[in-house]
Amino acid sequence: MKIDRDTVEEILVTITRNKTRSLLTAFGVFWGIFMLVALSGGGRGMQEELQQEFEGFATNSGFAVSGKTNEPYRGFRKGRWWDLEIDDVERVASVPGVAMATPSIAQWGKQAVYEGQKYECNVRGLYPNYEQLEHQEMAYGRFINDVDIREGRKVCVIGKRVYESLFKDGGDPCGRYVQVDSVYYQVVGMCTSEGNVNIQGQASEAVTLPYTTMQKMYNLGNRVHVVCFTMEPGVRVRDVKPEVERRLKEAHYISPTDKQAVMILDLEAMFSMMDSLMTGVRFLTWMVGLGTLLAGAIGVSNIMMVTVRERTTEIGIRRAIGARPQDILQQILSESVVLTTVAGMAGISFGVFVLNVLERAANPPGVVETHYQVGFGMAVGTCLLVIALGLLAGLAPAYRAMAIKPIEAIRDE
Numbered sequence: 001m002k003i004d005r006d007t008v009e010e011i012l013v014t015i016t017r018n019k020t021r022s023l024l025t026a027f028g029v030f031w032g033i034f035m036l037v038a039l040s041g042g043g044r045g046m047q048e049e050l051q052q053e054f055e056g057f058a059t060n061s062g063f064a065v066s067g068k069t070n071e072p073y074r075g076f077r078k079g080r081w082w083d084l085e086i087d088d089v090e091r092v093a094s095v096p097g098v099a100m101a102t103p104s105i106a107q108w109g110k111q112a113v114y115e116g117q118k119y120e121c122n123v124r125g126l127y128p129n130y131e132q133l134e135h136q137e138m139a140y141g142r143f144i145n146d147v148d149i150r151e152g153r154k155v156c157v158i159g160k161r162v163y164e165s166l167f168k169d170g171g172d173p174c175g176r177y178v179q180v181d182s183v184y185y186q187v188v189g190m191c192t193s194e195g196n197v198n199i200q201g202q203a204s205e206a207v208t209l210p211y212t213t214m215q216k217m218y219n220l221g222n223r224v225h226v227v228c229f230t231m232e233p234g235v236r237v238r239d240v241k242p243e244v245e246r247r248l249k250e251a252h253y254i255s256p257t258d259k260q261a262v263m264i265l266d267l268e269a270m271f272s273m274m275d276s277l278m279t280g281v282r283f284l285t286w287m288v289g290l291g292t293l294l295a296g297a298i299g300v301s302n303i304m305m306v307t308v309r310e311r312t313t314e315i316g317i318r319r320a321i322g323a324r325p326q327d328i329l330q331q332i333l334s335e336s337v338v339l340t341t342v343a344g345m346a347g348i349s350f351g352v353f354v355l356n357v358l359e360r361a362a363n364p365p366g367v368v369e370t371h372y373q374v375g376f377g378m379a380v381g382t383c384l385l386v387i388a389l390g391l392l393a394g395l396a397p398a399y400r401a402m403a404i405k406p407i408e409a410i411r412d413e
Contacts, residue, residue, distance in 0.1 A: 012338075021303060022303075022339065025299050025300050025303045025339065026300075026339055026340075026342065026343035026346075027296075027343070028295060028296030028297075028299040028300070028343075029293065029296035029297065029299075029300060029339075029340050029343035029344055029347065029386070029389070030296075030343040030344070030346050030347040030350075031292060031296065031347065032289065032290075032292035032293030032294070032295065032296040032297075032347070033293060033343070033344045033347030033348055033351065033382060033386060034347040034348075034350050034351045034354075035288060035289045035292045035293075036285075036286075036289025036290065036292070036293060036351075036382065037289075037347065037348055037351030037352065037355070037374055037378075037379075037382060038351045038354055038355060039285040039288060039289055040282075040285055040286075040289070040374050040378060041351070041352075041355040041358075041372050041373050041374045042355070042358070042372060043278070043281050043282055043285050044371060044372065044373070044374070045355075045358070045359070045362065045371060045372035045373075046278075046281065047278045047281075048371060049362075050274050050277075050278070059267065059268060059271045060230055060231040060235075060236070060237065060267075060268050061133055061228065061229065061230045061231070061237070061267045061268065062228075062229055062230075062231070062237040062240075062241070062244075062264055062265060062266050062267060062268070063199060063226050063227070063228050063229075063264070063265040063267070064084065064088070064092060064226065064227040064229070064244060064248065064262065064263070064264055065084070065225070065226055065227075065262075065263045065264075065265070066081075066082050066083055066084050066252075066261070066262065066263075067260050067261050067262065067263050068080070068081055068260060068261070069081075069082070069254055069255070069258055069260070069261045070258050070259060070260040070261065071255040071257065071258045072255075073253060073254060073255035073258070074253050076253055082252050082254070082261070083223045083224070084103075084223070084224040084225070084226075084227055084248070085222045085223065085224060086103060086222045086224055087222070087251070088224060088227055088248055088251065089101050089102065089103045089224065089227055091247045091248065091251060092227050092229050092244055092247070092248075093229065095240050095243050095244055095247065096240070096243075097231060097232055097235035097239060097240045098229050098230070098231060098232070098235075098240055098244075099229075099230045099231055099232045100129055100132055100133075100229060100230050101227055101228065101229040102126070102127045102129045102130050102132075102133065102227075102228050102229070103125075103126075103127065103211060103224040103225075103226070103227060103228075104124065104125070104126055104130065104199070104200055104224070104225060104226040104227075104228055105124070105125040105200075105211065105214055105215065105218075105220055105223070105224060105225045105226075106122055106123065106124045106125070106200035106201060106225055107122065107123045107214075107218060108122050108201070109122075110122060110123045110180055110181060110207070111180070111181075112158070112162055112166060112178050112179070112180050112207050113166075113178070113179040113180075114166040114167065114176065114177075114178050114179070115166075117165060117166045117167075117168065118165075118166075119161070119162050119165035119166055121159070121162055121180075121205055121206060121207050122200065122201035122205060122206050122207075123180060123181075123206070123207050123208075123209060123214065124200055124201065124206050124207070124208045124209070124214075125208075125209050125210070125211040125212075125213070125214030125215060125220075126144060126208055126209075126210075126211055127144070127149060127211050128143065128144050128145050128146055128148075128149065130144075130228065131143055132230060133228050133230055134193070134199075134203065135193065136157070136189075136191045136193055136203070137191060137192045137193045138157075138189050138190065138191055138192070139160075139190050139191070139192045140172045140173060140174050140189060140190040141157070141172075141173075141174040141187070141188050141189030141190060142157075142188055142189045143157055143189055143191070143208075144157060144188075144208065144209075144210050144211075148188075148210040148213070149210050149211060149212050150212075152210065152212045152213045152216055153186075153210060153213060154183065154184065154185050154186065154213060155185060155186050155187075155188045155209075155210065155213075156178060156180075156185040156186070156187055156188065156207050156208060156209050157187075157188060157189040157190070157191055157207075157208040158173065158178065158187055158189075158190050158191070158206075158207055158208075159190075159191055159193075159202070159203050159204040159205050159206045159207070159208075160190070160191065160192045160193075160194065160204040161204045161205050162204075162205065162206070162207060163190045166178065173187045173190055174187055174188060174189065174190075175187065178207065180207055181217070183217060185207070185209065191203055191204075191208070192204075199226065199228070200225065200226060229244075231268070236268055237264070237266040237267070237268045237269065238266060238268075238269065241264050241266070244262075244264060245262045245264065248262050249261065249262060293385075293389065294389075296340075296343075296389075297340065297389040297390075297392065297393045298393070300336060300339060300340055300389075300390070300393040300394075301336075301392075301393040301394070301396055301397060304332065304335070304336050304393065304394055304396075304397035304398075305396065305397045305400065307335075307397070308332065308397045308398075308400050328398070329398045329399070332394050332397050332398035333390075333391060333394040333395070333398050335394065336390050336391070336393050336394025336397070336398075337387060337390035337391060337394065338390075339390070340386055340387075340389055340390030340393060341386055341387060341390055343386075344382070344383070344385075344386030344387075344389075344390075345383070345386070348379065348382055348383070351374075352373070352374070352379075355372045355373050355374070356372075356373070358372045359371065359372040359373065
């Protein structure tokens with residue numbers, strides 16, 4: 001079929017002959033494409049937000065915490081509270097498959113003070129190798145080092161929110177002294193990490209001390225609140241969990257069958273669960289979007305069938321004066337493709353506009369942390385899908401039009 005000005009005008013006249021019907025038909029395709037684009041972009045943004053919750057944390061990590069015993073054992077009564085000890089770090093580190101283990105201790109509800117400015121914070125005691133578990137993004141200075149641990153220095157690393165509250169005029173805080181519980185600590189670094197995995201408080205709201213310093217300042221002895229560990233490549237936390245539990249129970253006289261005394265938090269399992277959730281969301285997005293789009297395409301096909309029926313005489317006359325069957329086929333398919341393409345492009349444009357508004361609302365001014373948009377490949381694929389649906393929607397009406405015989409069409413008139 002030759003595409004010229006007359007052909008285009010004929011297509012437009014046919015589509016606009018019944019404006020209300022064409023508009024309602026196009027709306028079905030418009031809404032289907034809009035739902036597909038909006039749900040895909042929204043799902044992408046939600047996935048990025050969930051990933052930011054774990055940002056900076058090693059995905060193959062686990063955490064051991066002591067709990068209340070649930071069974072009596074070797075003379076110890078049921079319901080006994082016990083504490084992890086510094087020796088447990090080595091016990092966990094020596095388990096085959098564990099790459100690194102480090103202790104963590106914390107105190108809550110403390111107050112950091114600097115020149116009259118105060119901030120309610122938590123205080124953490126860590127080793128330098130904790131950075132292998134949770135990446136410390138340093139804006140100023142450095143993180144805790146081995147010399148700080150060995151000499152028990154009174155130094156600290158402050159979180160972003162602590163810094164913003166105590167040093168309102170900005171600038172490098174390193175070298176200044178922050179008071180916590182009547183003890184002055186020299187600031188050696190400021191961490192901007194905002195990870196939301198809450199293991200003994202968020203880094204942004206913490207004052208971090210060398211482990212040995214905090215151990216001494218708060219008279220904690222050998223007590224450890226959490227033993228954090230990471231896995232070697234290819235090894236999962238669930239693979240070593242039984243052996244970690246066995247060694248800790250054996251060292252602290254806990255029944256091997258006690259299910260509550262030792263708690264292992266598997267961060268890797270949380271990541272896997274998040275991946276499964278997002279896979280389900282993506283599948284649901286496509287099911288809803290494609291289902292809605294298919295319903296719109298069926299609507300287009302039905303309306304084109306009605307249009308062909310109304311134009312029986314016109315088609316018969318065109319056949320009588322020499323129009324070939326393929327000319328009629330191309331005419332009907334062209335009308336279907338134009339209708340679905342215009343509606344589809346409008347749906348894509350509106351979907352991108354809505355996602356852009358959502359992206360602006362979800363991010364700080366001038367910064368894009370979460371992308372609520374569809375990729376270029378997705379946009380191109382959606383355009384091709386619209387055209388394909390237009391062709392499919394027009395096939396049945398087109399073949400019906402081809403089957404019209406000129407004599408019968410004129411006689412019916």
